[in-house]
Amino acid sequence: MGLISRGLEEAGIPSVLVSVMKPLSGPSRPPRQLIRKLNIGATVGRPGDAATQLETLRRMVALLSSADGPGAMDEGT
Amino acid sequence: MNDRSALPAWQPKFSEWVEAAKPFMAEGKAKQAFGIYPWFSGNGDPFTRLSKPASETRFGLITTGGYSIEGEQEPFSPFPSLDATPPRINTIPLDVDRTKLRIDHAGYDHRFAEEDINCNLPLDRLQEMQEAGEIGSIAPNTQVVMGLQPNVTPLIEALIPELVARFKSDSVEAALLVPS
Numbered sequence: 001m002g003l004i005s006r007g008l009e010e011a012g013i014p015s016v017l018v019s020v021m022k023p024l025s026g027p028s029r030p031p032r033q034l035i036r037k038l039n040i041g042a043t044v045g046r047p048g049d050a051a052t053q054l055e056t057l058r059r060m061v062a063l064l065s066s067a068d069g070p071g072a073m074d075e076g077t
Numbered sequence: 078m079n080d081r082s083a084l085p086a087w088q089p090k091f092s093e094w095v096e097a098a099k100p101f102m103a104e105g106k107a108k109q110a111f112g113i114y115p116w117f118s119g120n121g122d123p124f125t126r127l128s129k130p131a132s133e134t135r136f137g138l139i140t141t142g143g144y145s146i147e148g149e150q151e152p153f154s155p156f157p158s159l160d161a162t163p164p165r166i167n168t169i170p171l172d173v174d175r176t177k178l179r180i181d182h183a184g185y186d187h188r189f190a191e192e193d194i195n196c197n198l199p200l201d202r203l204q205e206m207q208e209a210g211e212i213g214s215i216a217p218n219t220q221v222v223m224g225l226q227p228n229v230t231p232l233i234e235a236l237i238p239e240l241v242a243r244f245k246s247d248s249v250e251a252a253l254l255v256p257s
Contacts, residue, residue, distance in 0.1 A: 001139075001141065001224065001254045001256045003080060003117070003119065003229060003232060003233065003237070004139065004222070004232075004236075004237055004240060004254060005252070005254055006080055006119055006122075006123050007080065007123075007233065007237035007238075007240070007241065008237075008240070008241060008244070008252050009123040009124055009125045010079055010080075010123040011241040011245075012125050013125065013137075013241065013244055013245075013249060013250070013251065013252055014125045014126060014127045014250075014251045014252070015251065015252035015253075015254055016251075016252070016253060016254065017254040017256070018253075018254070018255055018256070019256065020256075025256070027116045027118070028116075028117065028118075028119070029118075029119065029122055030254075031122070031123060031124050031125075039189065040184075040185045040186070040257065041185035041186045041187065041188075041189045041190060041196065041197065041257055042189040042190070042196035042197065043196070043197055043255055043256055043257060044195060044196055044197060044199045044202070044255060045195070045196065046189065046193075046196065047189050047192035047193035047195075047196055048192070048193055050195070050201075050202065053195050053196075053199055053202045054202050054205070054206070056199075057199060057202055057203065057206060057253070058206070058211070060253055061131045061136075061206075061211070061212060061253075062131075064127050064131065064251055065127050065130070065131055067124075067126075068126075069124060070122035070123065070124040071122065
């Protein structure tokens with residue numbers, strides 16, 4: 001996903017990646033990533049947990065807007 | 078400088094890895110195989126600013142959830158390919174009949190997504206954000222690709238340009254990437 005993110009940016013499309021495995025997503029140097037302590041297979045939030053799912057998406061959108069250079073990261077939780 | 082320009086230096090390392098990893102793969106020892114994997118490092122650090130407020134922006138979604146539409150699209154192979162075949166992209170329309178969605182992916186437990194698709198294909202949440210005015214709009218199509226693609230050559234040369242073309246065709250202005 002990191003390489004896809006980089007390719008989109010190079011083509012002029014800003015992008016943000018959510019990751020639950022920073023050691024795997026980090027080496028490819030994605031332009032923006034949100035690090036979440038969530039499960040593989042439920043990277044936006046657990047089933048039925050709309051509040052967490054919305055929080056993930058809102059933080060992704062916020063990072064898209066606030067990042068001022070490559071390697072931007074939100075590592076809150 | 079871009080990631081394509083870094084491929085010639087990486088490809089011999091990948092070829093060596095394929096040979097070294099084969100015995101591990103044959104025994105199902107993926108952890109050992111990827112323990113010696115030559116991670117690709119691209120050139121430069123591309124970055125594009127979001128040029129307008131999120132509330133006026135059209136968002137596109139990419140997921141690696143392994144989704145396909147039963148009877149209309151070929152299911153994904155659940156295991157990664159090492160050859161140079163261009164990876165497939167399945168396009169899922171916003172108004173898809175969700176009872177026809179199937180998941181083929183060996184890398185994660187499907188139970189979460191089978192119970193609530195929003196776990197890794199958050200279309201309902203994005204529609205709520207659109208209705209609330211937090212985002213401008215959602216692209217009419219979600220693009221589904223497979224994660225963990227060891228051979229990044231077809232990824233960089235074929236898959237990424239195709240994703241860009243599909244997003245531009247849908248007038249996507251910012252991308253949300255959700256791995257599984």
